[in-house]
Amino acid sequence: MNFDLSQEHQMIRKTMKEFADKVVAPGAIERDRTKAFPKEIFKQLADMGMMGVPFSEEYGGAGSDTISFAIVTEELSRACGSTGITYSAHISLGGAPLNLFGTEEQKHKYLAPICSGESFGAFGLTEPNAGSDAGGTQTRAVEDGDDFIINGSKVYITNASYAKHLAITAITGMKDGKKEISAIIVPTDAEGFTVIDNYEKMGLNASNTTELVLENVRVPKANLLGKRGEGFQQFLITLDGGRIGIGAMAVGIAQAAFDKALRYSKERQQFGKPLAHFQITQFKLADMAMKIELARTMVHKAAWLKDQGQPFTKEASMCKLYASEIAMQVADQAVQIHGGYGYMKEYEVERYMRDAKLLEIGEGTSEIQRMVIARQIGC
Numbered sequence: 001m002n003f004d005l006s007q008e009h010q011m012i013r014k015t016m017k018e019f020a021d022k023v024v025a026p027g028a029i030e031r032d033r034t035k036a037f038p039k040e041i042f043k044q045l046a047d048m049g050m051m052g053v054p055f056s057e058e059y060g061g062a063g064s065d066t067i068s069f070a071i072v073t074e075e076l077s078r079a080c081g082s083t084g085i086t087y088s089a090h091i092s093l094g095g096a097p098l099n100l101f102g103t104e105e106q107k108h109k110y111l112a113p114i115c116s117g118e119s120f121g122a123f124g125l126t127e128p129n130a131g132s133d134a135g136g137t138q139t140r141a142v143e144d145g146d147d148f149i150i151n152g153s154k155v156y157i158t159n160a161s162y163a164k165h166l167a168i169t170a171i172t173g174m175k176d177g178k179k180e181i182s183a184i185i186v187p188t189d190a191e192g193f194t195v196i197d198n199y200e201k202m203g204l205n206a207s208n209t210t211e212l213v214l215e216n217v218r219v220p221k222a223n224l225l226g227k228r229g230e231g232f233q234q235f236l237i238t239l240d241g242g243r244i245g246i247g248a249m250a251v252g253i254a255q256a257a258f259d260k261a262l263r264y265s266k267e268r269q270q271f272g273k274p275l276a277h278f279q280i281t282q283f284k285l286a287d288m289a290m291k292i293e294l295a296r297t298m299v300h301k302a303a304w305l306k307d308q309g310q311p312f313t314k315e316a317s318m319c320k321l322y323a324s325e326i327a328m329q330v331a332d333q334a335v336q337i338h339g340g341y342g343y344m345k346e347y348e349v350e351r352y353m354r355d356a357k358l359l360e361i362g363e364g365t366s367e368i369q370r371m372v373i374a375r376q377i378g379c
């Protein structure tokens, strides 16, 4: 067993750490305030070849792996959660299903522009009445000659304003009295397709979260992603990979909160000495450091299993659940260590707390992760 990162992974860590500190972190407070999407940052990431990290070079990807994806996501999230979620969704929700289930033609047509950064990646699963119970999908795709005509709506979809196309789930018929759910690739400029970007969120303010309305949207049947009726299974597989991204985001945000808390505890003096000299502060920081270490190790284990082609559903759920919960705890403690200053936006730790909360909700809530793990351990 070897816990060292490979040379390639170390290089990616170094490159992304420098980029995150120099380019991503400086504008994070302002973007959180103005809700400005970090488009310029993503242009630079595209130039660096980071937009298709785990995908094959044949489609313009970097031909790297899930561990590299986790490292990039962690470093971006450490500097700015909004940039982190944009990247994570782009790869693991947008690119991954095309890579896993697309035909060669679909990969060249739809995955290649995601790898080059020409299009952002997005995935439309959640609906007003179908969240945790995603099988409750109501969006319908009805056959009409060589086309599907799609009607329905999706909520909380990341990146759709900047995507040229995205896969959505829809009911394509009934089989044995059950809904037949399929995934269909829809161009966002299709007639009848509307992307609405006006949510007021708690955090991740510079990320793009949208509502999609589909009114008689006509797409060719050739846009079916994978086999008809396998949309439900496909999104379960997609979400397994996505959870590694959320875990990596959580580690990045927790690391940022810890770094700020450690630095502040050495600077701030009360009762004639730095906070870091009080044992209670030391114990808080020790617990924070331990939790981050455990979470990162679990994220890397899940990513490694995926890269080895081994089952990783349980580990992906565990890393997502654990990392997101400790990110909230660590961010909360970082605010506490900063006292009143921690409550002020300037010190950034309150943003980490707001951003981290989404990680306990998106891509399967903590309750759903516990259900997945319980199933996996044979309950």
Ligand SMILES: Cc1cc2nc3c(=O)[nH]c(=O)nc-3n(C[C@H](O)[C@H](O)[C@H](O)COP(=O)(O)OP(=O)(O)OC[C@H]3O[C@@H](n4cnc5c(N)ncnc54)[C@H](O)[C@@H]3O)c2cc1C
Residues within 6 Å of the ligand: 089, 093, 122, 123, 124, 125, 126, 130, 131, 132, 133, 155, 156, 157, 158, 159, 204, 209, 358, 361, 362, 363, 364, 365, 366, 367, 368
């Ligand atoms: C910022 C943001 C970005 C997102 N991005 C995307 C995206 O790109 N694509 C996409 O498709 N979706 C996206 N989502 C949607 C997200 O995945 C859902 O919000 C999430 O899965 C929860 O669904 P819900 O909001 O409908 O909550 P609900 O399913 O209504 O859950 C409400 C509460 O009930 C609990 N609950 C539900 N069922 C059970 C049960 N059986 N047992 C116990 N407790 C239960 C939940 O854990 C939760 O606490 C995003 C959401 C947000 C906020």
